[in-house]
Amino acid sequence: AQSVTQLGSHVSVSEGALVLLRCNYSSSVPPYLFWYVQYPNQGLQLLLKYTSAATLVKGINGFEAEFKKSETSFHLTKPSAHMSDAAEYFCAVSDGNFNKFYFGSGTKLNVKP
């Protein structure tokens, strides 16, 4: 089975600072990777996805992620944090058939004024 590890359950940055949320996966086959964002009391919303095309993936709200096979990583970044980015972020991996999905434990991002 696939698995996902998100390092850091809580990350705090200042407004305008770089956001880096870490995600490492284990997969015996080429993975398909996703980042989702969850705002308080809401469902999850897709930020971006990697499905074996370009290794640098751009998503919504200025976020991007880079797939690094050698490091089995798919870290999420944003150059300049905004207060509205405060939310919980989940990394997910799918099996090769896109039937099963495995989520990390989540990282709560706090943005300080």
Place this chain on the structure above:
Amino acid sequence: EAQVTQNPRYLITVTGKKLTVTCSQNMNHEYMSWYRQDPGLGLRQIYYSMNVEVTDKGDVPEGYKVSRKEKRNFPLILESPSPNQTSLYFCASSLFQEKGQFFGPGTRLTVL
């Protein structure tokens, strides 16, 4: 408006009392799935459905049942709920899974 709806949004029940959480999508999606979210554990997949009458187990199916009789609906059934099923439940759907899933607003279930 494209959406996934869940009902009820909040439910408090007692051990052993059968309940159903409904999920409906209006996007003609073939794939639907149920997840539970618990603090520190992220989301774990309970069941998924590839199409009408096609369902399969996710990672944590014990204690749950599902059915898919119509494309738009995918109810989650707890025949004999127990306190360890207290959780936040999400339904999701997608047309092409590799493009990501649409999530419903969640159902917070408490089993006493």
